[in-house]
Amino acid sequence: MEPIEPVFGATTLLLIAAASVALLLFLIIKVRLHAFIALVLVSVLTAIAAGIPLADVPAALTFGFADTLGSVALLVGFGVMLGRLLEVTGGAQVLADTLINRFGEKRAPLALGVAALIFGLPIFFDAGLVIFLPIILTVARRFGGSVLYYALPAAGAFAAMHALVPPHPGPVAAGTSLGGDIGLVLLVNLPIVIIAWYVGVYLVSRFLGRRIDVPVTDLLFGPVNGGDDGDGDGDGNGTTTKVAAPSFATVLTLLMIPLVLIGINTVLTTLIATETVDENTVTDAFILLGNTPVALLISLLVAIVLLGTRGRTLNDTMSLLDAALAPICSIILITGAGGMFGGVLELSGIGAALTSALSGVGIPVLLQAFLIATALRVAQGSATVAITTTAGLLASQADQFSDLQIALLVTAVAAGATVLSHVNDSGFWLVSRFFGMDVKTTLKTWTVMETTLGLSAFAVAAVLWPLIS
Template sequence: MPLLITAIGVLLLLILIMKFKLNTFVSLIIVSFLLALFLGIPPESIAATIEHGLGGTLGHIGLIFGIGAMLGRLIANAGGSHRIAVTLINKFGKKKIQWAVVSASFIVGITLFYEVAFVLLIPIIFTISKELNISIVKLGLPMAATLLVTHSFLPPHPGATAVAAVYGADVGTVLVVGTIIAIPTVIIAGILYPRLIGKLMPEIFKKKRELSQLGEQKHIDLEDTPGFGISVFTATFPVILMAIGAIVNAIQGAAGLGDNLFFMVIRFIGNASVAILLSFLLAVYTMGIRRNIPIKKMMDSCGSSINALGLLLLIIGGGGAIKQVLIDGGVGDYIAEIFLGSSINPLILAWLVAALLRVALGSGTVATLSTAGLVMPMLAQTPDVNLVLVTLATGAGSCMASHVNDAAFWIVKEYMGMDMKETFATYSVISTITAIAGLIFVLILDIFM
């Protein structure tokens, strides 16, 4: 029944948005209340559950999205995004520009959270699409696919790192083997599938998109833009800070070193929210003060970027509300009961449990952590199983079928100006391909490892 109720709730949401054209945020909240009632959450607790889900989601990404949007606007308005875009176009050429996007996204996505990497890269992707006069969807899908893979498969992302610890898998080995699996998975989901969808549904790439979140993009002559080096350094400064934090933390743990002021400072500046704030302050100097742009003009531009984010943040928060309702409504516990005492291949079991939890609950991180707790007792019965591959199978399953209860679904939809049908046909399928391809490569490696 919990799974049936969840499916009906998703269907109702689609009807409200697509058939009756109801505001997306309002539809999400209405469906959240109805799901909570039918899943048996006490009426007096429903409002608190929805508030917790909405606040918890926005608490995680609100600061990152807000400052990240201002950072992206500063780099774009100064011409930094234009300089990076033109350089990538000249280096790779129009025919291989998707490979440029995938390469940049992979490098940025290894360290940064999905949301942080997305808001940093999207202005550059948009500039490239304008320069080449091609759809932002054509470039945005490879970026989204790459970020999904790196976020789900590779440490130091929280899901992969935490699950590796629970299973007892070596994090460094997970990173190496995960990269081996991630590369062909990205090619299939991020390069080959968008090409296929371009042939099956060409209108997706031909449709003119209104992207209010990115604001008005002004034309800047190349000679008036910042240098490529300083533009890339400013855009990737959060990556550098978080990479330093991850590396130092790993060294501290491996060497068994005690805590001190140095490690505390590194952890502080490596935190996603702190890193994005420091990067914003750097951009104020490199993209503004250094170029004699008045502070007031920069802040006016930053303010307009925040105004464009209002409804998007509410929509993402609404997705978080549905996710919390499903968690508190016991959908995850119901799925756990289904697999109690199962004797199937541990790799397939871990993938299947994570996939079902992801579809039901929406959060890939919640799905991976919940799967680890459910699968761990079963692993004791199969001592010869490769724990690194179990970790990666869990990460692959946590990508499955992104839809309306996943914040990333709404981020991709809104930033790329797609409707619900287009987002299901593109990002939902890409996430499913990522999950299935990841499992296939895990099973292939299991033959040799």
């Protein structure tokens, strides 16, 4: 569905967006209305207020909802089932123990963050977060304290890599629009990401963890031992089954399957988009295998074979997986509704009006890139839309810059599109529900951390810009 021609001016549309966000927060935080109901209700009211024709309102609502569910529902479903198998069989504990033994107890959050940075190079934010979820929760349960100590370094690492580093779609699209060298964008942004993650995520997570106590949720994987029957095997039948935990190599293999497949998909897609490699049947086959839901499905099937038959029947394993799906229904619906709200804001023309108002302001180009991307991110929620739209606006000026300057422009655009994740961002709801945080707490933690991450990346780019000009 294409954005409508704006009925109102930029100022009016921005006031509508601000009022919509305020109403949503009021309904969820003060009235205590369920987030799914509140998101759908405010999406309807926003669509009408923004001038979307009444006959087109249902299509506008399903636009963002269906798009978000299409990318989230399958990977969350497969990812949670895989995570449940890893948690119940002791695989997550094995991996957590190995990380802690290598890094030490005090460096557990650092270990999770570094691992997530490595895994996050080819894997998208939401997929990486789902795969790492059982490991994060296992480590948090073992050492106690606020889950923020362990969740934010890992989640922030995936967010940083997804926003700033090729071959992820946002920086690739921005680099391509600006006529830059994607390889150089990767080389420039990789060290920037590491610095920005350490300052804007890791150090900030330690600060937030000391001040905000968020207990480890039992929503996804149940009590500490992964079962409710008291025997620790998680099958719910109350019988004691002593089974040795899987080896570290087995667990690592299960995690590497989606990493490798998705990585191949991402690299091939990027090479085809830049016309470095021609598309053919072989590349299409690998791209299919590396599609995130397909890659997770393959990993889950392998996990069923390697882990699901250890000390239990296949029927018991299927019951276990079926039970793992029940708690995520709310997560998927709320995340989809968050995408619905962001989609309505996008279709209403708020983003177009905003870019039109900001593109002519006389400020330095690096700051202009950051501010426009930030405004778009805040207005409509999608980081990818903010990145691609901002890069398109700056494309006419790109021929006056060197490849190094273009790489830093991509950094500034991606940094602006990272800050201020809030209620119109589906990722906000994913983090909120996965880690058992209410909206107010998520705003005080995840939103703050995303903002410090983006500001840190922009600060590094701003320091480097005069040195190469």
